[in-house]
Amino acid sequence: FLVLAILIITLSLLGHCSTVVLCDDNLIQQTCKQTPNPALCVSSLKSNPQSTTAELTGLAVIMINVVKAKAGETSRVIKQQLSSKPELKHALTNCDDGYNAILVADIPSSIQAVQLGNPKFGETGMNDAANEASSCEDGFGGKSTISRANKIVHETSSIAAAIPNPTAIMNSMSNVSLILLHAILITIFLLGHCSTVARCDGNLIVQTCKLTPNTALCVSSLKADPQSSKADLKGLAVIMIEVVKAKARGTSQVIKQQLTINPKLKRPLTNCASGYDAILTADIPSSIQAVQLGDPKFGVDGMTDAANEARYCEDGFGGKSTISRANQVVHETSSVAAAIWLTPCYDWIRLHQFAIADQLLLVVNAYARRKEK
Secondary structure, three states, rough: HHHHHHHHHHHHHHOOOOOOOOOOOOOOHHHHHOOOOOHHHHHHHHHHHHHOOOOOHHHHHHHHHHHOOOOHHHHHHHHHHHHHOOOHHHHHHHHHHHHHHHHHHHHHHHHHHHHHHOOHHHHHHHHHHHHHHHHHOOOOOOOOHHHHHHHHHHHHHHHHHHOOOOOOOOOOHHHHHHHHHHHHHHHHHHHOOOOOOOOOOOOOOOOOHHHOHHHHHHHHHHOOOOOHHHOOOOHHHHHHHHHHHHHHHHHHHHHHHHHHHHHHHHHHHHHHHHHHHHHHHHHHHHHHHHHHHHHHHEEEEHHHHHHHHHHHHHHHOOOOOOOHHHHHHHHHHHHHHEEEEEEEOHHHHHHHHHHHHHHHHHHHHHHHHHHOO
């Protein structure tokens, strides 16, 4: 049992701690060497005076804020051009939606991911931001009026996604404090990784679906999978995400077919293809991982992003599209999947897990600072 406990503690420590002991006198240089654009990475980080004393987590936050500033500037330019360049309204509107997604979803979720020690979700958020900038540029069918701005947002986002995952190294702690930290780690491990959640009612599917925006669709979608009858809440969440995956994949295939037979709709269909690719390669995987790690915030974000991508696709046609029904289904199933995370059954897990995580980070940072002194 002791060996197993030590293994669990070690894995949890490596996966959750947010403080890094510097392994080189020049952390910025060493960090940026591992990104796709070292020069831009170094100049971006050094433009912030706090970078000289920042640990790896601090550098990640600084880089995300660089993306935030660049995306904010580009968003303002897009809004200005929407009023001055009516001939580009369609492409600029799609760009406006994309940059809004960066600022209200990708940036906040990435910062929270860093703060909670979940680098995978921070990477996903920044990759989404890079994809939004590329999708904006592609929507013009050639070089756009904001090509330089899109390039900068894409490059800084790619850098932010590539900053190495932070790990903690703590070699000296008193026995009493170590026991306390071990207890916290084990508690987080149990709360974050246990797969069984007590049922709120004898009919978990109905009770869960009543709290989603489309009860009937939720019930029918879940009951279509035989495993739902014996699934706990996490199981239902995974089943619903798989429903979204199936619907999005089907819609993606239809879009690719229409791209070959409807040349007049090439621009909106191309944007749709990019959006559905983001759903299948980023939103779905990150949401499933969120379920497995017990991180509801990122599960909600992933499914909300999927719902938004379906809506952006539809809006891009400037009216009812040739895939309106498919977009509606993906939007509605994604909204249902996002809502499952917000049911009361998960309240105790959400409250306790993040409260304990906050305390853990305080303990880890306190010892790391003491060691540095």
